[in-house]
Amino acid sequence: MSVYDAAFVNTELSKRTSIFGLRLWVVIGILLGSLIVLTLFLLSLCITSRRKRQNHHQQQQLPKLIATSPPISKEIQEIVHHPPPVPEIQVDIGKIEHRVVFSDRASSGESRGTGSACDTTSFGSGSVGPEVSHLGWGRWYTLRELEAATNGLCEENVIGEGGYGIVYSGILSDGTRVAVKNLLNNRGQAEKEFKVEVEAIGRVRHKNLVRLLGYCVEGAYRMLVYEYVDNGNLDQWLHGDVGDVSPLTWDVRMNVILGTAKGLAYLHEGLEPKVVHRDVKSSNILLDRQWNSKVSDFGLAKLLCSERSYVTTRVMGTFGLVHSILSVNLVDWLKTMVGNRKSEEVVDPKLPEMPASKALKRVLLVALRCVDPDATKRPKMGHVIHMLEADDLLVRDERRIARDSSRSHRDENHGIVELGDKQLGEGASDTSEGESGRKHHNPTRWR
Numbered sequence: 001m002s003v004y005d006a007a008f009v010n011t012e013l014s015k016r017t018s019i020f021g022l023r024l025w026v027v028i029g030i031l032l033g034s035l036i037v038l039t040l041f042l043l044s045l046c047i048t049s050r051r052k053r054q055n056h057h058q059q060q061q062l063p064k065l066i067a068t069s070p071p072i073s074k075e076i077q078e079i080v081h082h083p084p085p086v087p088e089i090q091v092d093i094g095k096i097e098h099r100v101v102f103s104d105r106a107s108s109g110e111s112r113g114t115g116s117a118c119d120t121t122s123f124g125s126g127s128v129g130p131e132v133s134h135l136g137w138g139r140w141y142t143l144r145e146l147e148a149a150t151n152g153l154c155e156e157n158v159i160g161e162g163g164y165g166i167v168y169s170g171i172l173s174d175g176t177r178v179a180v181k182n183l184l185n186n187r188g189q190a191e192k193e194f195k196v197e198v199e200a201i202g203r204v205r206h207k208n209l210v211r212l213l214g215y216c217v218e219g220a221y222r223m224l225v226y227e228y229v230d231n232g233n234l235d236q237w238l239h240g241d242v243g244d245v246s247p248l249t250w251d252v253r254m255n256v257i258l259g260t261a262k263g264l265a266y267l268h269e270g271l272e273p274k275v276v277h278r279d280v281k282s283s284n285i286l287l288d289r290q291w292n293s294k295v296s297d298f299g300l301a302k303l304l305c306s307e308r309s310y311v312t313t314r315v316m317g318t319f320g321l322v323h324s325i326l327s328v329n330l331v332d333w334l335k336t337m338v339g340n341r342k343s344e345e346v347v348d349p350k351l352p353e354m355p356a357s358k359a360l361k362r363v364l365l366v367a368l369r370c371v372d373p374d375a376t377k378r379p380k381m382g383h384v385i386h387m388l389e390a391d392d393l394l395v396r397d398e399r400r401i402a403r404d405s406s407r408s409h410r411d412e413n414h415g416i417v418e419l420g421d422k423q424l425g426e427g428a429s430d431t432s433e434g435e436s437g438r439k440h441h442n443p444t445r446w447r
C-alpha cells in the first residue's frame with residue numbers, strides 16, 4: 001500500500017458515523033470486541049452444558065458401577081481378619097457315653113448350611129438393642145450375635161450339657177472359637193444383678209482358669225461366652241474310650257494336677273473376695289492340646305445358687321467324692337488300699353508307665369491330706385502346690401507332718417486307713433525301688 005492509500009484509509013476511518021457521531025474505527029472496534037465477547041460467551045455456555053450432560057450420564061451409570069465393584073475396597077480387604085484354621089483333630093465326646101474319638105470331620109461351625117437341620121433363624125425374644133457393648137473386661141454379646149455364632153443354638157453345635165445349662169461350640173464373626181453356655185434354671189436374677197456377678201467372674205484371669213469372654217442378657221436368656229478349650233475334659237480322657245493305653249502319661253497327669261491346683265489356689269488365695277468353686281470334678285477340668293488344665297465353671301455356684309456368700313458349708317454334688325457308688329466311696333476305697341500297702345494298685349491300669357514309687361506315694365499323701373475328715377486340717381491350695389513340687393527334703397518334712405496328723409486322726413478314720421509311721425516308713429524305704437513293675441488292680445470306674 002502506498003503512502004497515498006494509507007492516508008486515504010486513515011481519513012475514511014476517521015470520518016464520523018451516524019452512530020452517536022462515533023468515528024468509523026471506533027464503531028469497528030466496538031463491533032469486533034462485541035463479537036469476541038459473544039464468541040467467548042457462547043463457548044463457555046457450550047462447555048458448561050456439555051459438563052452437565054456428562055455428569056448426568058455418569059449418575060445414570062453409577063448403580064451399574066456399584067453393582068460390578070467389589071463390595072469392599074482393596075485397603076479394607078487387606079485388613080480383614082481371616083479365621084484361624086479349624087484344628088484337624090477334634091475330640092468328639094459324648095458326655096454320657098464317655099467316648100473319645102479323633103475325627104477330622106469339619107467343625108460344627110463349618111457344617112453350617114450343609115443340609116443341617118439348623119439355621120440362623122432369630123429367636124423369639126427379639127434381637128433389638130446394641131449389637132456390641134464393650135465392658136471393662138470383655139463383651140456384652142447380643143442374642144443375634146450368639147445365634148449367628150452357634151448356628152442358631154443348633155443341636156449339632158452342642159458339646160455338652162451340665163447342671164448349669166447346655167454348652168454350644170460357636171465361631172464369632174471375627175473367627176474366634178468360643179463355648180457358649182446357655183444357662184437354664186437360672187434363678188431369674190434381675191439383669192443388673194446378673195451382670196454384676198458375671199463381671200466379677202469375667203475379671204478373673206489365670207492360665208489355669210477358663211476365661212470368660214463375655215455374656216448375653218436378653219429377655220429370659222442368660223448366656224456365658226467362654227474361650228474354647230480344644231482338647232476335651234479330664235473326665236473324658238480318664239473314663240472315655242481311649243484304647244488300651246491312655247495318652248495321659250504320669251507327667252501329663254502331674255501337669256494337670258499342678259495346673260488345677262494353681263488355678264484353684266488363685267481363686268482361693270489370689271482374689272478378694274475369694275472364690276470357692278464348690279464343684280471341682282474331672283468334667284470341670286478342661287484340657288488344651290499341650291495338656292494344660294483349665295478349671296471351668298468357677299463362680300457359677302454363686303451366680304446360680306441362692307446363697308448370698310461364696311463361703312458356704314453346703315456341698316455341691318460331686319459324684320464319687322461325697323456320694324457313693326455300689327456302696328463304695330472313692331475316698332474310703334483309696335484309704336483302704338493305701339492302708340493295705342496296695343498303693344500301686346490304685347494306679348490307672350491304662351497308664352503307659354508306672355510312676356516311681358516315691359512320686360506315687362507323694363501324690364497319694366497329698367490327696368489324702370486334701371480329704372482329711374477334719375476340713376480345717378486340709379492344706380491350703382498354695383501348700384498343695386508346694387507339696388507336689390517339693391524336692392525330697394520337703395517330702396521328708398511332709399512325712400513328718402503327715403505322721404503327726406495321722407496319729408491324731410487315726411480314730412476318726414475308723415481304722416480304715418493307717419497313714420501311720422509304718423506306712424510312711426515304707427515310703428522311705430521304697431525310694432530305692434525306682435520304676436516298679438506293672439501290677440494293677442482294676443478299680444471301679446470312678447466319676
Ligand SMILES: Nc1ncnc2c1ncn2[C@@H]1O[C@H](COP(=O)(O)OP(=O)(O)OP(=O)(O)O)[C@@H](O)[C@H]1O
Pocket residue numbers: 095159160161162163164165166167179181210226227228229230232233279283284286296297
Ligand atoms: N470353654 C469350654 N471349651 C470347650 N468345651 C467346654 C467348655 N466349657 C464346657 N465345655 C464342655 O461342655 C460340656 C458341658 O460342660 P458343663 O460345664 O456345662 O457341664 P459339666 O461340667 O459336665 O457338668 P456340671 O455343669 O454339672 O458341672 C463338657 O463336656 C465340657 O467339656
